[in-house]
Amino acid sequence: MEFRQIKLANYTAFGEKVKAWAKGNDPIPGDLEELREQLAAAEVGATIPDNITKVKFIQADDDTWIVRLPAKQYLEASEKRLEEADYTLPAFYERTFRSKPHVEDKMKFQAERIADYTINGCG
Incomplete structure (x- = not known):
């Protein structure tokens, strides 16, 4: 299977979303569907390949x-x-x-x- 990369149309919007999660200003999505919903609402324009079925958040x-x-x-x-x-x-x-x-x-x-x-x- 060929690895397909996640694509972003709006890096700024995604960066702002990551910052909001890191600061606790937005809830961290509990699953991939919730992540998709948050990214869509933030107008990130994320293309997540079908082979991606889960997401894991780790904060240092x-x-x-x-x-x-x-x-x-x-x-x-x-x-x-x-x-x-x-x-x-x-x-x-x-x-x-x-x-x-x-x-x-x-x-x-x-x-x-x-x-x-x-x-x-x-x-």
Whole structure:
């Protein structure tokens, strides 16, 4: 089975929703259907593949480092795709930096993005 990534039309709306959950301003969804409802109400424009059947929320605290590992199948598919395709980034990178990022070493950049996400946790 091919791994299909979750797609977002509105990263800002999703980021604001995640912040609201983290701060306790909105209730954390209890299941995938409730998540879909909240994302739709927030106008996130999320496309969640059919193979996703559950959701798990984990919130770090001040003394716990949560090391989030990518799905093995997704990581391997991404590495294979990078052998032939450009490294793609969400449109907000281009908007923020006012140019389309050029990635020389795709595998190195992928590792750096994974490392950055892992050590910074969402901040």
